[in-house]
Structures are given as C-alpha cells and as structure tokens.
Amino acid sequence: MGRVLAVIIWILALGSVALFTTKKWWFPTAISSHAAALDRQFMLTITIVGLAFTAAQIGLGYMVWKYRDTGDRSRATYTHGSNRLEVVWTIVTAVIFIGLAVMGQSVWASLHFNKAPAGSFRVYVVAQQFQWNFHYAGKDGVFGRTDPKLIDDSSLNYIGLDDTDPNAKDDAVHSVLAIPSGRPVELILRSKDVIHDFWVPQLRFKQDLVPGMEIHVHFTANQPGKYELACAELCGSLHFKMKSYMLVLPEAEHQALVALPQDQFQARMTELLAKYQLPQTGN
Numbered sequence: 001m002g003r004v005l006a007v008i009i010w011i012l013a014l015g016s017v018a019l020f021t022t023k024k025w026w027f028p029t030a031i032s033s034h035a036a037a038l039d040r041q042f043m044l045t046i047t048i049v050g051l052a053f054t055a056a057q058i059g060l061g062y063m064v065w066k067y068r069d070t071g072d073r074s075r076a077t078y079t080h081g082s083n084r085l086e087v088v089w090t091i092v093t094a095v096i097f098i099g100l101a102v103m104g105q106s107v108w109a110s111l112h113f114n115k116a117p118a119g120s121f122r123v124y125v126v127a128q129q130f131q132w133n134f135h136y137a138g139k140d141g142v143f144g145r146t147d148p149k150l151i152d153d154s155s156l157n158y159i160g161l162d163d164t165d166p167n168a169k170d171d172a173v174h175s176v177l178a179i180p181s182g183r184p185v186e187l188i189l190r191s192k193d194v195i196h197d198f199w200v201p202q203l204r205f206k207q208d209l210v211p212g213m214e215i216h217v218h219f220t221a222n223q224p225g226k227y228e229l230a231c232a233e234l235c236g237s238l239h240f241k242m243k244s245y246m247l248v249l250p251e252a253e254h255q256a257l258v259a260l261p262q263d264q265f266q267a268r269m270t271e272l273l274a275k276y277q278l279p280q281t282g283n
C-alpha cells in the first residue's frame with residue numbers, strides 16, 4: 001500500500017507540473033508595455049516554486065516508499081532531527097521567497113505607486129453593483145463636477161455628474177472603457193458600494209476599487225482591439241454580470257471619439273464595438 005501511495009503522489013505531482021509546462025492553458029497575448037517584464041517575473045517565480053514543489057513531492061513519495069509497513073513488526077525509532085538542517089533550509093527558503101518578492105514588486109509598484117506620466121489620458125472609473133461606469137472628460141479635457149448627492153440611477157446619472165457645471169457639458173459616461181493605443185492611461189478608480197476589481201487579462205493589470213478611496217493607477221496599452229473587462233472580486237449575487245469591454249483605439253480614432261458630444265459619443269461607441277473583434281481564445 002505504501003508503494004501505491006508513493007506512486008500516486010509522484011503521478012499527481014508530475015501531472016500538476018505538466019499542466020503548466022505544456023502551456024495548454026496559458027495567459028492570453030499581452031498588449032501592454034509593462035507586460036513583458038511582468039511575464040518574465042511570473043516565469044521566474046513559477047519556475048523556482050515549481051522546482052521546489054517537485055523536489056518536495058519526490059521527497060515525500062520517497063519517504064512514504066522507504067518507510068512503508070513491510071510487515072516485519074519492527075518498532076519505529078524516534079529521532080530529534082537536526083537543528084543545523086532546520087536552520088539551513090529555513091534561511092534558504094526565506095532568501096529565495098523574499099528575493100522573489102523584492103524583485104516582483106518593482107514592476108507592480110511602478111504602476112501602482114508612481115504618478116502617471118504627464119500627458120496621460122485620464123478616465124474616472126466608477127464601479128457599482130453590477131456595472132462599470134467610465135467618465136470621460138470630453139473635448140475640453142476637464143472633468144465636470146460630481147457629487148454623491150446627485151447620484152440617481154433611475155435617471156441614469158450613475159456617477160452624480162453635476163449638469164449645471166459648464167465643464168460637465170461635454171463629458172460622457174459609458175459602460176465601455178475606450179483608451180488610446182501607445183499613450184499612457186491613468187485610471188482613477190472609485191466604488192459606490194462594495195469592493196470591485198478591475199481586470200483585463202491581456203493588460204496584465206488588476207486593481208481593486210474600494211469604497212471611500214480614490215485609487216490612481218496607470219499603464220500603456222499598445223495593441224488596438226477589443227478586450228473583455230471583468231470584475232474580479234465576488235461583489236454580490238450578480239457579480240457574474242459585471243463585465244464590459246475595453247477598446248484600445250489608434251490615437252487619431254480615439255481623439256475623434258472623445259471630442260464628440262455626449263449623444264454622438266454613445267452612437268460612435270456602438271459602431272466601434274462592432275468594428276473591433278475580440279481576440280481569438282487560446283492565444
């Protein structure tokens with residue numbers, strides 16, 4: 001029985017590793033400028049963790065095999081172990097994992113902690129159960145005033161935009177995120193109710209939206225197209241419906257879109273959504 005268990009452990013371990021090494025299920029093709037560095041870090045981390053996992057499982061199977069019940073009724077012996085070994089592998093493990101964490105934070109921190117570059121295209125993202133609202137500044141590039149007291153979902157004023165503010169006249173609010181290709185984008189993330197999470201797998205970008213907080217993040221997408229945008233935080237009973245699209249548009253097409261007045265903006269967005277196709281799955 002001990003041998004069977006050992007072999008099962010090895011098969012399960014190698015099967016798990018094969019799921020990753022064959023890359024049958026893998027990330028979609030990346031479309032952001034930081035993605036290469038992030039994917040490199042991911043590969044490094046998963047390779048080191050994978051090697052440690054494989055070694056540990058092979059060792060576990062070996063112990064199960066070697067110390068199986070052979071029916072000779074010999075008594076087990078107690079050993080206290082080795083303090084030196086304990087210290088060595090604790091330090092080695094700590095160095096590896098702290099090293100990976102320190103290396104990994106540089107890309108992440110550059111997008112989450114640093115200020116967005118000057119000239120970034122800015123969008124306010126207001127999440128709510130269960131939809132995305134993207135607030136565009138319009139032709140003047142200045143956001144109209146918003147006030148939580150003016151929020152009225154029944155009249156479609158989801159973000160509380162103050163119509164009396166002159167800067168709000170050319171603003172547009174839409175459920176789809178449209179950003180320029182090749183130009184930095186700054187998102188200012190807010191939530192009206194619970195924690196939501198902005199996630200576009202191709203962007204290699206994921207960030208929570210937290211009620212009461214205004215979270216600034218930035219990135220640059222460089223591949224025009226239509227991409228699925230999901231809420232990646234279980235935010236309520238209709239969480240699964242909280243999805244939308246992100247359109248990455250060539251700069252000129254994007255500039256023309258955001259300069260349109262609100263009603264034409266909505267119509268143009270519908271056209272653009274039909275014009276661009278989602279990437280083929282599995283790539």
Ligand SMILES: [Cu+2]
Pocket residue numbers: 128130195196197231232233234235239242
């Ligand atoms: Cu959500």
